[in-house]
Amino acid sequence: MTIAAAAEIFRHNLLPSAGGGSMPARWTNLDGRITLRTLIVIRWIAIVGQFATVAFVHFMLLFPLPIGPVLSAIGASVLLNLVAMAQHGGRMRLADRDAALYLGYDMLQLTLLLYLTGGLSNPFAILLLAPMTVGAAILSRYSVVLLTGLNLICLTILALWHFPLPWQEPVPAMAPLYAFGVWLSLSVSATFIAVYVFRVADEARRFADALAATQVALAREQRLSSLGALAAAAAHELGSPLGTIAVVAKELGRELGPDSPHAEDVGLLQSQVMRCREILAELARKPEADGGDPFERLPVTALIETAAAPHRLGHISFVLERHGKGDIPEPVVRRAPEIIHGLGNFIQNAHQFANRQVTVAVAWDERATTITVMDDGPGYAPHLLGRIGEPYLSSRADRTGHMGLGIFIAQTLLEKTGASVTYSNNRGGGARVVVRWLSVNDQVEDELWTR
Structure with a gap:
C-alpha cells in the first residue's frame, strides 16, 4: 500500500467531486448528533488513562519524563472539561463544527504528550487514531476531511520532531526506514479509518433518515x-x-x-x-369503513387504478393489463395505504422517465399475485441494478436530481405488506418493477388479500 493509493481511496470516498460547488446540505446537516456530555466523558477517560500512565512510568518505573510539561498538558484538558461542565452542564447538543473542534483539541493535546515522550517511538502513539475514529462516526464529511488532515499533520510532526523516548538506559535511535514505516502505517490507518468508519456511519444515517421519511409518508x-x-x-x-x-x-x-x-x-x-x-x-360516496376498518376491499385492478390516478400525465399513455389463470377470480385486496403509496410511487417514477407509454400488468394464479410496472424510457443504469432500493441512490441513466428516496420508501412500504420487489430492464428498453405477493394457505384468512 503506497501513499498515492491511500490518497486516491481517500479522495474517492471522502472528498467532494470537482466542480461540485458548495458542500451538499446532507454533508453538514449533522448538528445535534452528539451531546457535549458524551465528549466530556470520553475526555475524562482519556485524562485518567494519561495521568495513570504518566504516574506509573515516572514514579514506579522511574523513567525520566519532563513531568512539568506533561502534567501541564493533562491539566489543560482537566480545566477545559471543568469549564465545559460549568457553562453547559454537558446536556447541550453540539453543532458539527463544535464537535470537530473538541475532537481536534483532543488530537492536539495527545500530540503534545507524545512529542514530550518519544513521538512515534512511544507505543501509545496509536491512540492518535482514537479521536479520528470518533470523529468519522459522528461528523460530517467536510469535518472528517479536516480532522483527517490534522491527524496526518500531527503524525508527520511527531515523526520529525520529538523528545527522546524515556528509558533508564540510552536507547538506540530508531532507524530512519523503520520510523518512516511507523509513520506510514499510522497515516494509512488514519485514512482508512476515516473512510470506512465514515461510510458505515453515513449509511446508517441515510437509512435512519429514509425510514423516518417512510413513516411520515405512511402516516x-x-x-x-x-x-x-x-x-x-x-x-x-x-x-x-x-x-x-x-x-x-x-x-x-x-x-x-x-x-x-x-x-x-x-x-x-x-x-x-x-x-x-x-x-x-x-x-x-367516499369509501366507508367496513366492519370498523377504515380501508375497504376492492379488486386489485381497481386498486391499481386508484394508485395510478394522481400520477398520470396527458402525453403518456397508461395501459392496464389483466392476466388471470383459468377461472380463478380476480383477487380482492384491502385498500391499504402502504400498497397505494408504494405502487403510486413506482407508477409516478415510470411516468417521469417514460417516452410514450407506461404499462401495468397484473397477473394472478393459485400461488401468487404479481403486479409489473413497465415504461419505455432509458431504464436503470446496469451498474446500479443490484443496489436499487437503497436510499439516496440515483437509479436512472442520463437523468439528474433524483436521489432514490422515493423508491426506497415504496419498496419498504410494499415489503411491509409481505411483497417482494425486484428491478430489471426490459429487453427492448425501459425499466421493469415486479411486485409479488405469495398466496396464503387456503384455510388461513389473510388480512390483506381475499381470493
Whole structure:
C-alpha cells in the first residue's frame, strides 16, 4: 500500500467531486448528533488513562519524563472539561463544527504528550487514531476531511520532531526506514479509518433518515384514509338532522305564505339545506369503513387504478393489463395505504422517465399475485441494478436530481405488506418493477388479500 493509493481511496470516498460547488446540505446537516456530555466523558477517560500512565512510568518505573510539561498538558484538558461542565452542564447538543473542534483539541493535546515522550517511538502513539475514529462516526464529511488532515499533520510532526523516548538506559535511535514505516502505517490507518468508519456511519444515517421519511409518508396516507372514513360517517350521521330541518323549513314556508316578509329568509334556509344535502351525498360516496376498518376491499385492478390516478400525465399513455389463470377470480385486496403509496410511487417514477407509454400488468394464479410496472424510457443504469432500493441512490441513466428516496420508501412500504420487489430492464428498453405477493394457505384468512 503506497501513499498515492491511500490518497486516491481517500479522495474517492471522502472528498467532494470537482466542480461540485458548495458542500451538499446532507454533508453538514449533522448538528445535534452528539451531546457535549458524551465528549466530556470520553475526555475524562482519556485524562485518567494519561495521568495513570504518566504516574506509573515516572514514579514506579522511574523513567525520566519532563513531568512539568506533561502534567501541564493533562491539566489543560482537566480545566477545559471543568469549564465545559460549568457553562453547559454537558446536556447541550453540539453543532458539527463544535464537535470537530473538541475532537481536534483532543488530537492536539495527545500530540503534545507524545512529542514530550518519544513521538512515534512511544507505543501509545496509536491512540492518535482514537479521536479520528470518533470523529468519522459522528461528523460530517467536510469535518472528517479536516480532522483527517490534522491527524496526518500531527503524525508527520511527531515523526520529525520529538523528545527522546524515556528509558533508564540510552536507547538506540530508531532507524530512519523503520520510523518512516511507523509513520506510514499510522497515516494509512488514519485514512482508512476515516473512510470506512465514515461510510458505515453515513449509511446508517441515510437509512435512519429514509425510514423516518417512510413513516411520515405512511402516516400521511393513513390520515387521508381515516379522513375519508370520517367524512362518510359524518355524512351518514348528519343526514337525519338535516332532514328534520328541511321538513320544518318547508312547513314554515307553507304557513307564512309567499307574501310574508320572512318568505325570502325561509326560501334561503331551504336552499341551503338542499346544498348541505348535496355536500353530504358527495361525502357519502367516499369509501366507508367496513366492519370498523377504515380501508375497504376492492379488486386489485381497481386498486391499481386508484394508485395510478394522481400520477398520470396527458402525453403518456397508461395501459392496464389483466392476466388471470383459468377461472380463478380476480383477487380482492384491502385498500391499504402502504400498497397505494408504494405502487403510486413506482407508477409516478415510470411516468417521469417514460417516452410514450407506461404499462401495468397484473397477473394472478393459485400461488401468487404479481403486479409489473413497465415504461419505455432509458431504464436503470446496469451498474446500479443490484443496489436499487437503497436510499439516496440515483437509479436512472442520463437523468439528474433524483436521489432514490422515493423508491426506497415504496419498496419498504410494499415489503411491509409481505411483497417482494425486484428491478430489471426490459429487453427492448425501459425499466421493469415486479411486485409479488405469495398466496396464503387456503384455510388461513389473510388480512390483506381475499381470493
